[in-house]
Amino acid sequence: MSFKIEKLARNNIRNLNPYESARRLQSTGKIWMNANEYPVSKDYLINQKNLNRYPDFQPKKIIKKYANYIGIIPEEILVTRGADEGIELLMKAFCNPETDSIMIFPPTYGMYKITADILGIINKPISLNNKWQLNIKTILKNLDNVKLIYICNPNNPTANLIQFQDILILLKYTEKKTIVVIDEAYIEFCISFSLVKYLKKYHHLVILRTLSKAFSLAGIRCGFILANKKIINLLMKVISPYPIPVPTSYIAEKALCKREISLMKSRISKLINIRKWFISKIKLFKSVEKIFESNTNYILVKFYEGNKIFEFFRTKGIIFRNQNQQIGLLNCLRITIGTYEECKKVILILKNL
Numbered sequence: 362m363s364f365k366i367e368k369l370a371r372n373n374i375r376n377l378n379p380y381e382s383a384r385r386l387q388s389t390g391k392i393w394m395n396a397n398e399y400p401v402s403k404d405y406l407i408n409q410k411n412l413n414r415y416p417d418f419q420p421k422k423i424i425k426k427y428a429n430y431i432g433i434i435p436e437e438i439l440v441t442r443g444a445d446e447g448i449e450l451l452m453k454a455f456c457n458p459e460t461d462s463i464m465i466f467p468p469t470y471g472m473y474k475i476t477a478d479i480l481g482i483i484n485k486p487i488s489l490n491n492k493w494q495l496n497i498k499t500i501l502k503n504l505d506n507v508k509l510i511y512i513c514n515p516n517n518p519t520a521n522l523i524q525f526q527d528i529l530i531l532l533k534y535t536e537k538k539t540i541v542v543i544d545e546a547y548i549e550f551c552i553s554f555s556l557v558k559y560l561k562k563y564h565h566l567v568i569l570r571t572l573s574k575a576f577s578l579a580g581i582r583c584g585f586i587l588a589n590k591k592i593i594n595l596l597m598k599v600i601s602p603y604p605i606p607v608p609t610s611y612i613a614e615k616a617l618c619k620r621e622i623s624l625m626k627s628r629i630s631k632l633i634n635i636r637k638w639f640i641s642k643i644k645l646f647k648s649v650e651k652i653f654e655s656n657t658n659y660i661l662v663k664f665y666e667g668n669k670i671f672e673f674f675r676t677k678g679i680i681f682r683n684q685n686q687q688i689g690l691l692n693c694l695r696i697t698i699g700t701y702e703e704c705k706k707v708i709l710i711l712k713n714l
Protein backbone atom coordinates (compact mmCIF):
# COMPACT_ATOMS: atom_id res chain seq x y z
CA MET A 362 0.00 0.00 0.00
CA SER A 363 1.31 3.41 -0.87
CA PHE A 364 1.68 6.11 1.76
CA LYS A 365 -0.93 8.86 1.50
CA ILE A 366 1.04 12.11 1.68
CA GLU A 367 -2.27 14.01 1.96
CA LYS A 368 -2.61 12.65 5.49
CA LEU A 369 0.26 14.89 6.55
CA ALA A 370 -1.58 18.03 5.48
CA ARG A 371 -3.56 20.12 7.97
CA ASN A 372 -7.19 19.01 8.22
CA ASN A 373 -8.58 22.30 6.95
CA ILE A 374 -6.29 22.18 3.90
CA ARG A 375 -7.27 18.59 3.08
CA ASN A 376 -10.92 19.62 3.09
CA LEU A 377 -10.44 22.91 1.28
CA ASN A 378 -11.94 23.83 -2.08
CA PRO A 379 -9.46 26.34 -3.48
CA TYR A 380 -10.53 29.65 -4.98
CA GLU A 381 -11.63 29.04 -8.54
CA SER A 382 -10.10 32.11 -10.09
CA ALA A 383 -11.10 32.96 -13.62
CA ARG A 384 -7.62 32.03 -14.81
CA ARG A 385 -7.71 28.66 -13.08
CA LEU A 386 -11.12 27.77 -14.47
CA GLN A 387 -10.61 28.76 -18.08
CA SER A 388 -7.73 30.00 -20.10
CA THR A 389 -9.24 29.30 -23.49
CA GLY A 390 -11.76 31.47 -25.27
CA LYS A 391 -11.20 34.59 -27.29
CA ILE A 392 -13.12 37.15 -25.29
CA TRP A 393 -12.61 37.23 -21.55
CA MET A 394 -15.49 38.81 -19.70
CA ASN A 395 -15.04 36.78 -16.54
CA ALA A 396 -12.46 38.43 -14.30
CA ASN A 397 -13.46 42.11 -14.21
CA GLU A 398 -10.22 43.16 -15.82
CA TYR A 399 -9.97 46.26 -17.94
CA PRO A 400 -10.27 45.03 -21.55
CA VAL A 401 -7.15 46.63 -23.00
CA SER A 402 -3.56 46.74 -21.82
CA LYS A 403 -1.13 49.62 -21.83
CA ASP A 404 2.45 49.03 -22.89
CA TYR A 405 5.13 49.74 -20.35
CA LEU A 406 8.76 49.39 -21.30
CA ILE A 407 10.76 47.95 -18.44
CA ASN A 408 14.45 48.74 -18.62
CA GLN A 409 15.69 47.86 -15.20
CA LYS A 410 19.35 47.39 -14.41
CA ASN A 411 19.14 46.57 -10.74
CA LEU A 412 17.36 43.24 -10.87
CA ASN A 413 20.20 41.61 -8.92
CA ARG A 414 19.12 43.57 -5.83
CA TYR A 415 16.19 42.89 -3.53
CA PRO A 416 13.49 45.54 -3.84
CA ASP A 417 12.61 48.08 -1.15
CA PHE A 418 10.52 46.65 1.65
CA GLN A 419 7.96 49.37 0.86
CA PRO A 420 8.59 51.40 -2.33
CA LYS A 421 8.59 55.03 -1.14
CA LYS A 422 7.87 56.64 -4.49
CA ILE A 423 4.75 54.58 -5.03
CA ILE A 424 3.49 55.30 -1.55
CA LYS A 425 4.07 59.00 -2.01
CA LYS A 426 2.23 59.04 -5.32
CA TYR A 427 -0.67 56.98 -4.02
CA ALA A 428 -0.89 59.20 -0.95
CA ASN A 429 -1.15 62.22 -3.24
CA TYR A 430 -3.73 60.54 -5.41
CA ILE A 431 -6.11 59.85 -2.54
CA GLY A 432 -5.17 62.62 -0.15
CA ILE A 433 -3.85 60.83 2.94
CA ILE A 434 -0.40 60.66 4.54
CA PRO A 435 2.17 58.03 3.46
CA GLU A 436 2.23 56.52 6.97
CA GLU A 437 -1.33 55.33 6.43
CA ILE A 438 -0.48 53.21 3.37
CA LEU A 439 0.93 49.72 2.91
CA VAL A 440 1.73 48.43 -0.60
CA THR A 441 0.76 44.78 -1.07
CA ARG A 442 0.85 42.02 -3.64
CA GLY A 443 -2.66 42.88 -4.78
CA ALA A 444 -5.70 43.47 -2.59
CA ASP A 445 -5.85 39.70 -2.04
CA GLU A 446 -2.69 39.90 0.02
CA GLY A 447 -4.29 42.70 2.02
CA ILE A 448 -7.22 40.44 2.88
CA GLU A 449 -4.79 37.81 4.16
CA LEU A 450 -2.42 40.11 6.07
CA LEU A 451 -5.30 41.44 8.14
CA MET A 452 -6.34 37.95 9.23
CA LYS A 453 -2.74 36.99 9.99
CA ALA A 454 -2.32 40.07 12.16
CA PHE A 455 -5.66 40.10 13.97
CA CYS A 456 -7.20 36.63 14.19
CA ASN A 457 -6.19 33.80 16.49
CA PRO A 458 -6.81 30.54 14.62
CA GLU A 459 -9.71 28.43 15.95
CA THR A 460 -10.99 31.14 18.31
CA ASP A 461 -11.44 34.42 16.41
CA SER A 462 -13.89 35.02 13.58
CA ILE A 463 -14.30 37.15 10.53
CA MET A 464 -17.74 38.26 9.36
CA ILE A 465 -18.72 38.40 5.69
CA PHE A 466 -21.91 39.15 3.75
CA PRO A 467 -22.63 36.73 0.92
CA PRO A 468 -23.13 36.74 -1.96
CA THR A 469 -19.73 38.42 -2.04
CA TYR A 470 -16.10 38.06 -3.08
CA GLY A 471 -14.89 34.51 -2.46
CA MET A 472 -11.41 35.19 -1.10
CA TYR A 473 -12.52 36.29 2.38
CA LYS A 474 -13.90 32.86 3.21
CA ILE A 475 -11.15 30.89 1.52
CA THR A 476 -8.38 32.85 3.22
CA ALA A 477 -10.07 32.29 6.60
CA ASP A 478 -10.42 28.57 5.82
CA ILE A 479 -6.73 28.29 4.96
CA LEU A 480 -5.67 30.05 8.14
CA GLY A 481 -8.11 28.12 10.36
CA ILE A 482 -10.11 31.23 11.23
CA ILE A 483 -13.84 30.94 11.88
CA ASN A 484 -16.08 32.47 9.25
CA LYS A 485 -19.45 33.98 10.18
CA PRO A 486 -21.47 34.62 7.04
CA ILE A 487 -24.58 36.80 7.33
CA SER A 488 -26.40 36.96 4.03
CA LEU A 489 -27.28 40.28 2.45
CA ASN A 490 -31.02 41.01 2.38
CA ASN A 491 -33.13 40.80 -0.78
CA LYS A 492 -32.00 44.28 -1.79
CA TRP A 493 -28.40 43.18 -1.28
CA GLN A 494 -27.91 45.40 1.72
CA LEU A 495 -26.60 44.61 5.19
CA ASN A 496 -28.89 42.91 7.72
CA ILE A 497 -27.80 45.34 10.39
CA LYS A 498 -29.80 43.89 13.30
CA THR A 499 -28.55 40.35 12.75
CA ILE A 500 -25.02 41.62 12.30
CA LEU A 501 -25.01 43.54 15.58
CA LYS A 502 -26.29 40.49 17.45
CA ASN A 503 -23.49 38.26 16.18
CA LEU A 504 -20.32 40.26 16.78
CA ASP A 505 -18.87 38.17 19.64
CA ASN A 506 -15.29 37.15 18.85
CA VAL A 507 -15.47 38.85 15.46
CA LYS A 508 -12.14 40.58 14.84
CA LEU A 509 -12.64 41.59 11.22
CA ILE A 510 -15.70 42.55 9.19
CA TYR A 511 -15.21 42.47 5.41
CA ILE A 512 -17.55 44.67 3.38
CA CYS A 513 -17.07 44.65 -0.36
CA ASN A 514 -18.17 48.06 -1.62
CA PRO A 515 -19.28 48.15 -4.37
CA ASN A 516 -20.01 44.47 -3.91
CA ASN A 517 -18.65 41.76 -6.17
CA PRO A 518 -20.54 40.02 -7.84
CA THR A 519 -23.78 41.95 -7.28
CA ALA A 520 -22.26 45.29 -8.47
CA ASN A 521 -24.31 47.45 -6.08
CA LEU A 522 -23.19 49.87 -3.39
CA ILE A 523 -23.71 49.09 0.27
CA GLN A 524 -25.73 51.85 1.95
CA PHE A 525 -23.50 54.43 3.44
CA GLN A 526 -25.71 54.87 6.52
CA ASP A 527 -25.43 51.17 7.35
CA ILE A 528 -21.65 51.24 7.13
CA LEU A 529 -21.61 54.24 9.46
CA ILE A 530 -23.85 52.44 11.97
CA LEU A 531 -21.47 49.48 11.91
CA LEU A 532 -18.44 51.73 12.32
CA LYS A 533 -19.98 53.39 15.35
CA TYR A 534 -21.04 50.14 16.95
CA THR A 535 -17.72 48.35 16.44
CA GLU A 536 -15.36 51.03 17.74
CA LYS A 537 -12.66 49.50 19.99
CA LYS A 538 -13.96 45.96 19.31
CA THR A 539 -13.72 45.02 15.66
CA ILE A 540 -11.83 46.14 12.57
CA VAL A 541 -14.11 47.13 9.67
CA VAL A 542 -12.52 46.42 6.30
CA ILE A 543 -13.98 48.04 3.20
CA ASP A 544 -12.82 46.35 0.01
CA GLU A 545 -12.83 49.18 -2.54
CA ALA A 546 -11.43 47.17 -5.46
CA TYR A 547 -13.94 48.86 -7.83
CA ILE A 548 -14.33 52.23 -6.15
CA GLU A 549 -12.80 54.18 -9.05
CA PHE A 550 -16.00 53.40 -10.97
CA CYS A 551 -18.01 55.32 -8.35
CA ILE A 552 -15.32 57.30 -6.56
CA SER A 553 -17.59 59.65 -4.62
CA PHE A 554 -18.64 56.67 -2.45
CA SER A 555 -15.17 55.97 -1.10
CA LEU A 556 -14.82 55.90 2.69
CA VAL A 557 -11.30 57.33 2.62
CA LYS A 558 -12.47 60.53 4.26
CA TYR A 559 -13.48 58.53 7.34
CA LEU A 560 -10.00 57.14 8.04
CA LYS A 561 -9.26 60.13 10.24
CA LYS A 562 -12.35 59.69 12.35
CA TYR A 563 -12.43 55.89 12.68
CA HIS A 564 -9.15 54.28 13.63
CA HIS A 565 -10.61 50.80 13.23
CA LEU A 566 -11.47 51.42 9.57
CA VAL A 567 -9.32 49.72 6.92
CA ILE A 568 -9.67 50.24 3.16
CA LEU A 569 -8.37 47.88 0.48
CA ARG A 570 -7.46 49.18 -2.96
CA THR A 571 -5.89 47.71 -6.09
CA LEU A 572 -4.35 48.60 -9.44
CA SER A 573 -5.94 45.46 -10.94
CA LYS A 574 -9.27 46.86 -12.07
CA ALA A 575 -9.64 50.53 -13.03
CA PHE A 576 -5.88 50.97 -13.53
CA SER A 577 -5.82 48.04 -15.96
CA LEU A 578 -2.83 46.40 -14.23
CA ALA A 579 -4.04 43.04 -12.90
CA GLY A 580 -0.87 41.45 -14.30
CA ILE A 581 1.55 43.32 -12.04
CA ARG A 582 -0.14 42.35 -8.72
CA CYS A 583 -0.20 45.60 -6.81
CA GLY A 584 -2.62 46.73 -4.15
CA PHE A 585 -2.83 48.99 -1.12
CA ILE A 586 -4.03 48.90 2.45
CA LEU A 587 -5.14 52.26 3.82
CA ALA A 588 -5.49 52.53 7.58
CA ASN A 589 -4.42 54.21 10.76
CA LYS A 590 -0.64 54.20 11.38
CA LYS A 591 -0.94 51.72 14.23
CA ILE A 592 -2.70 49.18 12.04
CA ILE A 593 -0.16 49.68 9.25
CA ASN A 594 2.66 49.05 11.75
CA LEU A 595 1.06 45.80 12.86
CA LEU A 596 0.66 44.66 9.27
CA MET A 597 4.30 45.45 8.57
CA LYS A 598 5.15 42.75 11.10
CA VAL A 599 3.44 40.05 9.06
CA ILE A 600 4.07 41.06 5.44
CA SER A 601 6.87 39.19 3.65
CA PRO A 602 10.31 40.84 3.55
CA TYR A 603 10.24 41.90 -0.13
CA PRO A 604 6.60 41.88 -1.20
CA ILE A 605 6.77 44.13 -4.27
CA PRO A 606 8.90 42.96 -7.22
CA VAL A 607 11.08 45.59 -8.88
CA PRO A 608 9.21 45.48 -12.25
CA THR A 609 5.87 45.86 -10.43
CA SER A 610 7.09 48.84 -8.55
CA TYR A 611 8.52 50.41 -11.71
CA ILE A 612 5.21 50.10 -13.58
CA ALA A 613 3.07 51.14 -10.62
CA GLU A 614 5.12 54.28 -10.27
CA LYS A 615 4.47 55.22 -13.89
CA ALA A 616 0.77 54.39 -13.63
CA LEU A 617 0.40 56.71 -10.66
CA CYS A 618 1.75 59.88 -12.26
CA LYS A 619 -0.73 62.70 -12.81
CA ARG A 620 -1.06 62.17 -16.54
CA GLU A 621 -1.75 58.44 -16.22
CA ILE A 622 -4.30 59.04 -13.50
CA SER A 623 -6.23 61.47 -15.64
CA LEU A 624 -6.09 58.99 -18.55
CA MET A 625 -7.41 56.32 -16.20
CA LYS A 626 -10.31 58.59 -15.27
CA SER A 627 -11.25 59.19 -18.86
CA ARG A 628 -11.05 55.45 -19.62
CA ILE A 629 -13.45 54.88 -16.77
CA SER A 630 -16.02 57.34 -18.01
CA LYS A 631 -15.86 55.74 -21.46
CA LEU A 632 -16.33 52.31 -19.93
CA ILE A 633 -19.30 53.51 -17.90
CA ASN A 634 -20.90 54.80 -21.10
CA ILE A 635 -20.38 51.42 -22.75
CA ARG A 636 -21.94 49.77 -19.69
CA LYS A 637 -25.05 51.95 -19.92
CA TRP A 638 -25.44 51.31 -23.62
CA PHE A 639 -24.82 47.55 -23.16
CA ILE A 640 -27.48 47.32 -20.43
CA SER A 641 -29.99 49.27 -22.51
CA LYS A 642 -29.53 46.72 -25.32
CA ILE A 643 -29.50 43.42 -23.47
CA LYS A 644 -32.40 44.19 -21.16
CA LEU A 645 -34.65 43.88 -24.21
CA PHE A 646 -33.90 40.21 -24.83
CA LYS A 647 -36.40 37.53 -23.85
CA SER A 648 -33.70 35.30 -22.37
CA VAL A 649 -32.90 38.00 -19.78
CA GLU A 650 -34.97 38.04 -16.59
CA LYS A 651 -33.26 40.91 -14.81
CA ILE A 652 -30.19 43.13 -14.91
CA PHE A 653 -29.08 44.44 -11.56
CA GLU A 654 -27.97 48.01 -11.05
CA SER A 655 -24.22 48.41 -11.49
CA ASN A 656 -21.69 50.82 -10.05
CA THR A 657 -18.74 48.88 -11.43
CA ASN A 658 -17.12 47.56 -14.62
CA TYR A 659 -19.30 44.43 -14.61
CA ILE A 660 -22.97 43.62 -14.51
CA LEU A 661 -24.88 40.81 -12.88
CA VAL A 662 -27.52 39.41 -15.20
CA LYS A 663 -30.23 36.95 -14.23
CA PHE A 664 -31.24 34.82 -17.19
CA TYR A 665 -34.11 32.35 -17.38
CA GLU A 666 -31.61 29.61 -18.15
CA GLY A 667 -28.26 30.84 -16.88
CA ASN A 668 -26.25 27.64 -17.25
CA LYS A 669 -27.34 27.15 -20.85
CA ILE A 670 -26.47 30.74 -21.77
CA PHE A 671 -23.10 30.40 -20.06
CA GLU A 672 -22.26 27.22 -21.99
CA PHE A 673 -23.55 28.58 -25.27
CA PHE A 674 -21.34 31.66 -25.05
CA ARG A 675 -18.43 29.46 -24.10
CA THR A 676 -18.77 27.53 -27.33
CA LYS A 677 -18.55 30.90 -29.09
CA GLY A 678 -15.30 31.71 -27.27
CA ILE A 679 -16.86 34.28 -24.94
CA ILE A 680 -16.33 33.59 -21.26
CA PHE A 681 -18.57 34.94 -18.49
CA ARG A 682 -18.46 34.14 -14.78
CA ASN A 683 -21.18 31.73 -13.73
CA GLN A 684 -22.59 32.72 -10.32
CA ASN A 685 -25.34 30.09 -10.29
CA GLN A 686 -23.91 28.25 -7.27
CA GLN A 687 -23.68 31.34 -5.03
CA ILE A 688 -26.36 31.95 -2.44
CA GLY A 689 -29.30 33.85 -3.95
CA LEU A 690 -27.81 33.94 -7.43
CA LEU A 691 -29.63 31.17 -9.27
CA ASN A 692 -29.27 31.62 -13.05
CA CYS A 693 -27.06 34.68 -12.61
CA LEU A 694 -24.01 35.37 -14.76
CA ARG A 695 -21.49 38.11 -14.11
CA ILE A 696 -20.38 39.83 -17.27
CA THR A 697 -17.34 42.10 -17.31
CA ILE A 698 -17.79 45.14 -19.53
CA GLY A 699 -15.36 44.71 -22.40
CA THR A 700 -14.55 46.93 -25.34
CA TYR A 701 -17.39 48.32 -27.44
CA GLU A 702 -16.70 45.63 -30.08
CA GLU A 703 -16.72 42.82 -27.53
CA CYS A 704 -20.02 43.97 -26.06
CA LYS A 705 -21.48 44.26 -29.56
CA LYS A 706 -20.62 40.60 -30.20
CA VAL A 707 -22.46 39.58 -27.03
CA ILE A 708 -25.51 41.55 -28.12
CA LEU A 709 -25.46 39.97 -31.58
CA ILE A 710 -25.30 36.45 -30.16
CA LEU A 711 -28.16 37.14 -27.73
CA LYS A 712 -30.19 38.56 -30.60
CA ASN A 713 -29.73 35.36 -32.65
CA LEU A 714 -30.48 32.94 -29.84
Ligand SMILES: *Cc1c(COP(=O)(O)O)cnc(C)c1O
Binds near residue numbers: 445470572584
Ligand atom coordinates in the same frame (compact mmCIF):
# COMPACT_ATOMS: atom_id res chain seq x y z
C1 LIG B 1 -10.39 41.56 -7.94
C2 LIG B 1 -10.73 41.73 -6.53
C3 LIG B 1 -9.75 41.71 -5.53
C4 LIG B 1 -8.33 41.30 -5.79
O1 LIG B 1 -7.59 42.29 -6.28
P1 LIG B 1 -6.03 42.06 -6.56
O2 LIG B 1 -5.47 43.39 -6.24
O3 LIG B 1 -5.92 41.69 -7.99
O4 LIG B 1 -5.54 41.00 -5.64
C5 LIG B 1 -10.11 42.00 -4.23
N1 LIG B 1 -11.38 42.26 -3.92
C6 LIG B 1 -12.35 42.25 -4.85
C7 LIG B 1 -13.75 42.54 -4.44
C8 LIG B 1 -12.06 41.96 -6.17
O5 LIG B 1 -13.03 41.88 -7.07
